[in-house]
Amino acid sequence: xxDSFVNVENLVKDFGRRRVLKSISFxxxxxxxxxxxxxxxxxxxxxxxxxxxxxxxxxxxxxxENISVTKNAKLVxxxxxxxxEEAGVYERLTxxxxxxxxxxxxxxxxxxxxxxxIEISGLGERLKDKTKEYSKGMKRRLLLARTLMxxxxxxxxxxxxxxxxxxHAVQIRKIIKDYREKYGITIIxxxxxxxxxxxxxxxxxxxxxxxxVSIGTPKELLEKYNADNLEDAFLKAxxxxxx
Amino acid sequence: MVNKLIAIIIKELKxxxxxxxxxxxxxVIPLLFFPLIxxxxxxxxxxxxxxxxxxxxxxxxxGYNKTKMGDNLIAFIKQFNNVNITVINNTNESxxxxxxxxxxxxxxxxxxxxPRNFTETIYNPNATxxxxxxxxxxxxxxxxxxxxxPILQAYISRIIDWKIQQIAPNVNPKAIINPxxxxxxxxxxxxxxxxxxxxxxxxIASQSWTLPLSVFIIIVTSSQIVASAIASExxxxxLEILLSTPVSRMNILVGKIASSxxxxxxxxxxxxxxxxxxMNTILGLSSAQIPPEIANKVTQLVNSxxxxxGVAVLMFITLLTAISLSVSLSVYAEDVRSAxxxxxxxxxxxxxxxxxxxxxxxxxxxxxxxxxLYLIPFTHAFTGITKLIDGDYTPVIFGMIYMSVFSLITLYxxxxxxxxxxxxxxxxxxxxxx
Numbered sequence: 001x002x003d004s005f006v007n008v009e010n011l012v013k014d015f016g017r018r019r020v021l022k023s024i025s026f027x028x029x030x031x032x033x034x035x036x037x038x039x040x041x042x043x044x045x046x047x048x049x050x051x052x053x054x055x056x057x058x059x060x061x062x063x064x065e066n067i068s069v070t071k072n073a074k075l076v077x078x079x080x081x082x083x084x085e086e087a088g089v090y091e092r093l094t095x096x097x098x099x100x101x102x103x104x105x106x107x108x109x110x111x112x113x114x115x116x117x118i119e120i121s122g123l124g125e126r127l128k129d130k131t132k133e134y135s136k137g138m139k140r141r142l143l144l145a146r147t148l149m150x151x152x153x154x155x156x157x158x159x160x161x162x163x164x165x166x167x168h169a170v171q172i173r174k175i176i177k178d179y180r181e182k183y184g185i186t187i188i189x190x191x192x193x194x195x196x197x198x199x200x201x202x203x204x205x206x207x208x209x210x211x212x213v214s215i216g217t218p219k220e221l222l223e224k225y226n227a228d229n230l231e232d233a234f235l236k237a238x239x240x241x242x243x
Numbered sequence: 244m245v246n247k248l249i250a251i252i253i254k255e256l257k258x259x260x261x262x263x264x265x266x267x268x269x270x271v272i273p274l275l276f277f278p279l280i281x282x283x284x285x286x287x288x289x290x291x292x293x294x295x296x297x298x299x300x301x302x303x304x305x306g307y308n309k310t311k312m313g314d315n316l317i318a319f320i321k322q323f324n325n326v327n328i329t330v331i332n333n334t335n336e337s338x339x340x341x342x343x344x345x346x347x348x349x350x351x352x353x354x355x356x357x358p359r360n361f362t363e364t365i366y367n368p369n370a371t372x373x374x375x376x377x378x379x380x381x382x383x384x385x386x387x388x389x390x391x392x393p394i395l396q397a398y399i400s401r402i403i404d405w406k407i408q409q410i411a412p413n414v415n416p417k418a419i420i421n422p423x424x425x426x427x428x429x430x431x432x433x434x435x436x437x438x439x440x441x442x443x444x445x446x447i448a449s450q451s452w453t454l455p456l457s458v459f460i461i462i463v464t465s466s467q468i469v470a471s472a473i474a475s476e477x478x479x480x481x482l483e484i485l486l487s488t489p490v491s492r493m494n495i496l497v498g499k500i501a502s503s504x505x506x507x508x509x510x511x512x513x514x515x516x517x518x519x520x521x522m523n524t525i526l527g528l529s530s531a532q533i534p535p536e537i538a539n540k541v542t543q544l545v546n547s548x549x550x551x552x553g554v555a556v557l558m559f560i561t562l563l564t565a566i567s568l569s570v571s572l573s574v575y576a577e578d579v580r581s582a583x584x585x586x587x588x589x590x591x592x593x594x595x596x597x598x599x600x601x602x603x604x605x606x607x608x609x610x611x612x613x614x615x616l617y618l619i620p621f622t623h624a625f626t627g628i629t630k631l632i633d634g635d636y637t638p639v640i641f642g643m644i645y646m647s648v649f650s651l652i653t654l655y656x657x658x659x660x661x662x663x664x665x666x667x668x669x670x671x672x673x674x675x676x677x
Binding site: 014045049052054055056073077080082083084085086087089090092094097101102104105106130143146156176194201 | 250251483485487488489491
């Protein structure tokens with residue numbers, strides 16, 4: 001018996017003739033922030049989409065708290081929350097209407113979820129404005145609030161700070177870290193920002209061309225590849241992997 | 244389950260109602276469009292009726308036996324209201340130059356020339372008198388709406404009566420001119436209308452020609468709304484968020500269809516409201532030429548509760564068909580632009596019967612053409628309207644069943660597509676390749 005909360009088992013995904021995931025496996029412990037690190041097209045988003053029950057794997061499975069995403073997607077959706085990369089919002093709804101709508105979709109206790117959403121977003125009175133009037137950073141905070149407000153057991157964050165300026169990116173990272181510490185939820189995030197990964201993740205998996213190249217804590221990976229930073233470690237891991 | 248569905252419908256309606264373009268094109272325009280057309284027709288007709296007829300008469304008639312029929316004709320013209328007549332007894336100018344000068348200096352574009360032998364030929368039982376009516380045609384000014392011609396025709400009738408009485412004083416000239424009188428009776432369903440068929444058909448057509456056009460517009464706009472609703476969620480990735488929540492995909496699909504139907508039904512109400520105002524305006528005009536009792540009888544027949552109820556059911560099923568088809572198609576589109584293009588192509592193709600029914604009776608076409616057209620579900624919507632007016636309910640019911648079955652099949656395909664990853668991975672695009 002292992003103490004893993006999420007088990008990704010030999011995941012394969014083909015889009016037509018193109019194999020985008022080549023039998024990847026990893027596990028995530030309860031309460032852990034796990035990072036999927038890799039360049040664009042490596043397979044990070046596809047992995048997250050499979051875990052989020054949006055697409056089905058060609059082979060393999062993901063087990064979350066003993067529930068299979070392929071066999072019982074409906075139950076999985078009760079315990080996860082997914083934030084897609086560069087997701088938009090309903091531009092003609094206000095921030096509060098947006099939170100209310102998704103609270104009603106996700107939980108039976110919408111009132112508490114909305115209250116938490118308001119707190120996480122930090123948007124205050126601006127929540128009464130239509131979201132089309134929000135800056136990109138504000139929209140991302142609203143989306144993150146939406147993802148975390150219903151206390152999911154597993155949050156899936158695809159490039160949570162992608163396209164944001166430094167100030168907004170720092171705010172988002174702080175929210176993620178504080179929220180995990182406060183509620184102890186498990187988070188899988190994808191990123192190609194190594195600084196972000198070092199700051200947030202307990203463990204990371206280097207993913208390249210649909211394969212997991214290496215897994216470990218940031219410290220372990222730096223030591224393993226004798227690198228000064230994760231970027232350097234990733235490059236060494238990728239070059240060693242093919243040899 | 245139901246709460247989630249209601250939440251989706253409310254969210255969709257908020258989203259749609261806050262879109263000023265949707266609100267304007269589907270609700271406001273129909274309410275303004277038809278009444279404005281009616282008002283334009285009415286104003287045009289009233290202006291024509293009240294327009295002063297400016298004519299010039301060049302009277303060259305030298306008379307016969309101390310009688311001058313030229314003067315008699317001028318006196319006849321002057322009896323009519325709003326006629327401003329300029330009499331010229333002689334001119335050294337050519338007719339063309341005179342016509343141009345009259346038009347440019349006095350705004351007169353009709354010149355009647357009464358020749359020298361006018362009275363003499365009228366008195367001659369074996370001759371035909373001649374008049375020349377010159378109309379000055381200007382590209383800028385156009386043709387006069389009100390013409391002298393009807394007045395001249397009335398004068399000719401009077402001369403015919405007079406000539407007959409000269410030859411045979413004891414006969415009724417009307418009996419000579421019209422020895423046989425035909426009574427025209429049109430039958431609509433089982434109602435007798437004492438009027439020629441072209442007038443009755445014209446009245447029915449004037450009340451039913453806009454309906455296929457309205458149905459077509461509603462099909463296109465409601466299809467665009469639902470296609471955009473799904474594609475915009477796909478494009479902004481809110482659909483991914485929604486699909487990862489514990490709400491059933493069928494709820495999402497039904498929510499989108501239901502909200503689009505609500506908007507489309509409001510649009511239908513707006514169209515019907517605007518159309519009713521239009522009809523009331525136009526009816527006032529037709530009664531000027533057609534006896535009001537006939538116009539009212541036709542209107543009552545066309546606007547009977549059975550027909551209005553039938554049209555409402557037909558519209559509802561047509562909308563459901565259009566929306567379910569659009570949902571199925573938009574699943575495969577990558578973004579809003581592609582979805583709108585895809586839906587436009589298909590609805591335009593499927594809307595073809597609308598234009599055909601406006602000019603041709605589909606049932607009179609050869610079997611192959613007729614079958615192909617009737618395979619298109621929307622054909623039944625367009626032909627159904629005229630069949631309802633004719634009281635021919637069986638093909639209308641068959642058409643409704645056919646469209647319902649088609650809707651159910653497309654909805655089934657849409658629901659299946661909604662539960663597969665095609666919803667997120669299908670990338671049918673109509674963008675121009677760079």
